[in-house]
Amino acid sequence: MRRIPVAYLAAGAILLLLFGFSSMTYQQQSLIPFLTNHLPLGWVNHFSFISFHYEVPISVASLGPAAFLEFFIRKGMHAGLFFILGISVVHVLRLRGYRPVPAAFFAATTAVTVGVLDEFHQQLTGGRTPLVGDVLIDGSGAVFGIVLYTALRLFLKADRLVKSDYQQSS
Numbered sequence: 001m002r003r004i005p006v007a008y009l010a011a012g013a014i015l016l017l018l019f020g021f022s023s024m025t026y027q028q029q030s031l032i033p034f035l036t037n038h039l040p041l042g043w044v045n046h047f048s049f050i051s052f053h054y055e056v057p058i059s060v061a062s063l064g065p066a067a068f069l070e071f072f073i074r075k076g077m078h079a080g081l082f083f084i085l086g087i088s089v090v091h092v093l094r095l096r097g098y099r100p101v102p103a104a105f106f107a108a109t110t111a112v113t114v115g116v117l118d119e120f121h122q123q124l125t126g127g128r129t130p131l132v133g134d135v136l137i138d139g140s141g142a143v144f145g146i147v148l149y150t151a152l153r154l155f156l157k158a159d160r161l162v163k164s165d166y167q168q169s170s
Contacts, residue, residue, distance in 0.1 A: 005095060011088035014081050018118050025127035031070045041065035054133055078134055079141030086111045086142030087149045100154060104146050111142030 021029060035041065044065035051059035060068045090107035098106070115138030119130035 005092070007088045007091040007095070010084060011092065014085045014088070015114070018081065018114070019121065022118050022121040022128070023125055025125060027127060031073060032066045035066040035069055041069065044069050055129060055131060075134075075137055078137045079144075082111055082115065082138040082141035083145035085114065086145035090146045090149050094153070100150050104150050107146050108139070108143050111146075112139040115139055115142075 048060045089110050090103050093103035115135040122128040123130040
């Protein structure tokens with residue numbers, strides 16, 4: 001029986017998670033009740049100096065501590081999931097023999113396309129708003145993961161080459 005590489009499983013799991021979350025209304029996936037009922041949120045007020053506009057004004061004063069914290073958790077999850085997706089896709093491509101730059105480019109393009117499709121799917125779901133900013137967050141997370149993966153892989157390969165050259169000359 002042939003084993004499926006973890007990178008395939010990770011990419012597939014993330015795609016399923018994204019589809020599942022995009023199918024839910026905001027109220028179905030809101031973290032505000034959990035945050036309000038289970039966490040002391042007084043510390044969030046220390047971030048009152050943060051204020052910007054992201055479809056709506058984002059600040060502790062305009063949203064309240066729970067919604068303010070939820071905003072950063074949700075955007076962090078966007079970036080984190082796409083970080084893992086980017087690494088998974090570039091790893092799969094490298095396993096299949098793609099060179100580093102084409103693999104990184106194709107992985108980034110794939111991740112951004114998935115981000116666009118995710119936002120389109122949200123548009124079809126009631127109570128959700130598709131945002132270009134979310135695609136930018138998704139793409140940034142993916143590109144960061146792809147660059148980190150590619151740099152580490154190239155560094156480790158260079159490190160192995162240096163070690164092998166050193167061992168041969170000794």
